[in-house]
Amino acid sequence: MQLNDLRCLSRVYCLTLASSLFWSVMVLNCIGQFIRLEGDLVWVVFFVVFALFALHGFIFSVPSLRNIFDGEVIEEKHYNLRWALIETVFLSGILAIAFVPFMMGFDFFNGVSYWVVASFLFVSFLGSLCYLSFFQRSFRSRR
Incomplete structure (x- = not known):
C-alpha cells in the first residue's frame, strides 16, 4: 500500500x-x-x-x-438505487422528526396534531430530496 x-x-x-x-x-x-x-x-x-x-x-x-x-x-x-431510496426515506424521516419541535413552536401550529406536522414535513423533505437526487440533472454526476 x-x-x-x-x-x-x-x-x-x-x-x-x-x-x-x-x-x-x-x-x-x-x-x-x-x-x-x-x-x-x-x-x-x-x-x-x-x-x-x-x-x-x-x-x-x-x-x-x-x-x-x-x-x-x-x-x-x-450505484445502488435501492439503498439510495432507503437512505432518502430514512433521511426524510429523521429530518421530519428533528424539525417537528421547531415547527410546533409557531403559533400557527397550535391546534394541529403532532403527526400531521410530522407527515407534512416528511413528505416535504422526501419530495425535495427525491427531486434533487433523482430528477434534477444538474445535481447528478456527469459520466
Whole structure:
C-alpha cells in the first residue's frame, strides 16, 4: 500500500466514522422523543445504531468516496438505487422528526396534531430530496 492510498483511506474512513457519529446522535435524539431512554440503555442503543451506520458507510460509501477523492468518476458498481431510496426515506424521516419541535413552536401550529406536522414535513423533505437526487440533472454526476 502506498502512502497516498493510506492518506486517502484515512480521510475516507474518518469522514465515514464522523458521519456515522452524527447520524447516530440524530437517530438517538429522534428515538428519545418517543421512548424514554435512561442509563446504560442509551449507550447500547447508540452503539448499535453507530455500528449499523458505520457498517453501511464502509460497505457502500467508502469505495465511492475514495474515487471522488482521487478525482475519478464513481464506478457503476457503487450505484445502488435501492439503498439510495432507503437512505432518502430514512433521511426524510429523521429530518421530519428533528424539525417537528421547531415547527410546533409557531403559533400557527397550535391546534394541529403532532403527526400531521410530522407527515407534512416528511413528505416535504422526501419530495425535495427525491427531486434533487433523482430528477434534477444538474445535481447528478456527469459520466
